[in-house]
């Protein structure tokens with residue numbers, strides 16, 4: 001019982017952290033001279049950490065809870081559809097790649113970042129009934145890869161530095 | 168000892184695979200960029216759709232301004248300007264402003280998308296097989 005409530009508290013803290021990172025991302029967006037709308041996927045740091053240190057289930061739970069809260073707080077329902085599609089595809093790839101053990105946490109994170117963008121664009125193609133979004137896919141793949149490297153390095157740093165015993 | 172060296176090997180393999188993944192992704196992007204920016208000729212018309220429905224078709228060769236109105240809300244708009252053979256969104260009421268920040272489009276197949284309003288602005292050539300039939 002104690003273990004269980006500890007776990008719930010831990011996942012709650014992780015959700016809060018992911019939420020803060022999502023907010024930081026919204027705040028720093030105007031500071032980065034890039035194409036508007038491109039996000040670094042900072043909350044993915046927490047998701048990668050959970051995937052390696054806890055379980056796929058906790059990564060999925062925190063990811064979806066985070067998205068739900070972010071769209072309730074800062075976004076609209078349209079953004080929710082895109083985020084959910086992106087997160088679902090990203091999580092699917094990261095979980096499978098983690099199991100296959102072919103990549104390091106950094107590589108898994110890169111794949112997750114890129115697939116997050118692919119999922120969002122697939123949803124946009126579906127909703128807008130247009131396939132002329134290839135330009136966005138190319139740009140988002142470049143930025144997704146770069147962001148994925150940074151996010152992956154942070155995530156694997158957390159995995160290595162935070163002692164298992166702490167929680 | 169043996170197990171340990173194998174683990175190090177695995178780690179090196181994984182990092183090699185990481186680098187491979189990044190290389191493949193960047194290669195895909197390079198091909199995509201070449202396709203998007205080098206091998207495409209300029210277009211002739213601009214087609215606007217709202218939520219997948221055709222809204223209007225305009226010539227790229229004449230300067231033109233259109234206020235694309237969407238939704239029931241009167242304040243919801245995207246101001247499309249065609250100038251010097253290029254199309255861009257000058258201003259819009261959407262929350263993210265991505266369509267406004269987008270560079271002007273003029274190559275065949277290029278598009279500006281406003282996700283919040285469901286607006287897609289795409290360039291076509293007159294002899295394009297994908298162009299809609301309405302282009303007379």
Ligand SMILES: [Zn+2]
Nearest residue numbers: 261265266281
């Ligand atoms: Zn817009």
